[in-house]
Amino acid sequence: MSFQLTSGICERIHNIKNDEEQEALTQTTPTLQVLSIKKVGPSTTAADRYRVIVSDGEHFLQAMLATQLNKFVEDDEVVKNSIIVIDKFTCNFVQDKRLLIILGMHPIHKATEKVGSPKALNNASEAATPTVQKPVSTTGTASTSTATQSHNASTSAPRQQQRNAKGQTIFPIESLSPYHNNWIIRARVTQKGDIRPYSNQKGEGKFFGVTFMDESGEIRGTAFNQAVDELYEKLQEGKVYYVSKAKVNLAKRKFSNVQNEYELSLERITEIEECRDGTAPSVRYNFVSLGDLQNIPKDTLCDVMGVVKEVGDSTELLSKFNKTVTKRELTIVDRTGFSVRLTLWGKQAEQFTQTDQPIVAWKGVKVTEFQGRSLSMISSSSMEVNPDIPTAHALRGWYDSAGNSQSFHAQSSGGFSQGPVTFDSSQIQLLNDVKESEMGTGDRAEFFSARATIMHIKNDNLAYAACQKENCNKKVIEQHDGWRCEKCDISFPKPSYRYILSMAVADCSGQAWLQGFNDAGQVVFGVPADELMELKDRDEEGFNKAVAKAIGYTFNFTCKAKQETFNERVRVRYGIQKILPLDYKEEAHNLKELLSSAWAQ
Structure with missing residues (x-):
């Protein structure tokens, strides 16, 4: 086979002066050579991005692959010196340089050597005059003449540039960057979150998030305060909109799972117009069975x-x-x-x-x-x-x-055991050792025995109102006809309270927070939750004294350490599996055996 690179295309892209020139160039399908490929470091939730250098044999340009083209690199279909045809592209102006955004391409040959001696394009005056490019010749079963390849590259049928009803050019999401402000996208809203409050050093407010998607990719948008009032009702999941006049910023990756290094800041001046013409972009999935x-x-x-x-x-x-x-x-x-x-x-x-x-x-x-x-x-x-x-x-x-x-x-976790529910004094671990060993941070729960003293008990949310029906224990809601359980579809004159315990305990090594439920609460306080909550209703001071009375007592604990995610925050939770008061007779017996063992001799 023989192929010819599209002569002078890098210089033409580099010297684009206006939108009309860019639109004319983006209707061509140039043939270029990939000189290098470099992965741009992603976040834990975003896809890899690949920055490449492409050449027309005379000059080279920096380019970025859209994420949907990653498969060509990852499957080794495009490697160093590969010859590609760019089916769809756009350009951004980044730090006084043109950045080519490749949105569609297909490889046509894996060359072994670099074609020509391409040079960098610093400015228009340094650009060399285009010269006739020699073809790259390889052997193969098929044959394509130089003249035919050159004709195909330069005279391919132009693609229809997408425009809105006002005749404005529509940009693909993948081409957005902080360096280009005058843009319009046409995108489907695939997800819109609830309005949520926030509080920080600057004060309090509200915000909501939304995800936009088109054929090129996705981007996350966020609106705050007055922009929430302006835009929330305008955006509906599943509908397609023209979006413009929003700021493009670097994405805060920990708040989003969208595969884009940028995000949109939606403001009061942001324009949202529903698109009622044409087919809507479909959601792209990557299903896992x-x-x-x-x-x-x-x-x-x-x-x-x-x-x-x-x-x-x-x-x-x-x-x-x-x-x-x-x-x-x-x-x-x-x-x-x-x-x-x-x-x-x-x-x-x-x-x-x-x-x-x-x-x-x-x-x-x-x-x-x-x-x-x-x-x-x-x-x-x-x-x-x-x-x-x-x-x-x-x-x-x-x-x-x-x-x-x-x-x-x-789906099971491969033989995962729920662990022991009995206390083993020979396996007691210090709380500090449990933390330093990062127990519970893996995929499976881990169990340990501890002996610790209660230092503090949270009393602001010590119990919840539960259903009185046996084996239900679901939370009930107070209504005009009593306390109603939605699961059982029954109302009760009063609820049955159940403990939800959160307390700080300590041993000689340090402190840890333990969480427990009704059984643990009854051991700690010695009375049912109904009795303690009744005391709270009629005698707040007596309730506080009852809680304080439990502080300072030492117990034997069997605990489960398990990493969990709540409100998108990851933490290790120590749950009480079993709690036992100290049996001093048994403790004395254990000490006697220890003193008689070889360890004490």
Whole structure:
């Protein structure tokens, strides 16, 4: 085969003077050589980005690959000295240099040597006059003449540049950067979060986040305070909008799972106009099968699709900020024969009422670990019920014909044990040793025995109002007709209180916070939660004295150390599995045996 690079194209791109020149160039499909490929360091949640240098044989340019083209590099289809045809591109002006953004390409040959002696383009006066480029010749089963290749590269049918109704050029999301302000994107809203409060050194306010997507990629947008009032109602999930006059900033990666190094700051002057013409960009998924979740690291974000086999009741939990959060658990299955529990929160939990076993696609759900692999939606996750895509239609056909009659295996954590629930005095560990060994930070829970003294008990949220029905224990809500349990659909004149214990304990090495439930609370206080909460209602001072009375006592604990994520924060939680008062007779016996052992001799 013989190929010819598109002569002079790098210089023409470098010397673009206006939008008209850029538009004319972006309608061509130049043939270039890749001189180098360098990975740009990503965050833990964003995709890799690749910066490349491309050459037309005379000059070279810096370029960036759109993330959907990463597969060419990762599959070794494009390597150093490869010859490529750029099917779609745009340009940005970054630090006084043109940066080529490659949005579409296909490789045509893996060359072994660099073509020509390309030079850098510093400014227009230094650019060399285009010369006739010699073809790169290789051997192969097919033959393409130099003249034919040159004709194809320069006279390919121009692509239609996308414009809005006002005739303005639409930019792909992948081309946005802080160095270009006059842009308009046409994008679908794939996710819109709730309005949430914030508080920092500058004061208090509110914000919401939204994810935009087009054919080139995704970008996260955030609005604060007055911009929330202006824009929140204008944006609806699933609809397509023209968006302009927003700031492009470097992304705060810890707050987003969107694969883009930039994000949008939506302001009062930001223009949002619904697009009612043309086809809407479809959501791009990278599905992981339920059977493969065991191989996905905990806290990873992934896309899944499944049949919703079971829909649990919505329940309400009390968050650590003393706010009520709605929760609903679904059981989903797929063709791998596995079932997985997926948790919805907040608005998604309240609004999910489909009971006809729909097909649902989730984007950006978190892999969690609770009695095996499970999934959880977070603030930036999105879901689509019965999506009109081939994989969903295939899953529907399988389930209706065969899947609805088969049994499924629940995802397990590979022989994970719930651990001991008995105290072993010979295995006591110091609290500081537990922390320094980072116990519980892996995918599995770890268990330890400790002997510690209670130093402080949080008494502002010591118990919750629970259902009186046996084996329910769900939180009840006070209404005009009494205390109502949504799960049991029953109202009671009064609730049955249950302990939720959070206390600081200490030994000779240090301190740790332990969490426990009703059984632990009854051991610590010696009375049921109903009795202590009744005391709080009629005698606040007496209640405080009762709590203070429990401080200073030493107990033997069996605890479970487990890393968990709550409100997108990762921490190790020490849960009380069993709590026992000291048995001084047994302790004396143990000391006697220790003094008689070889260790004491």
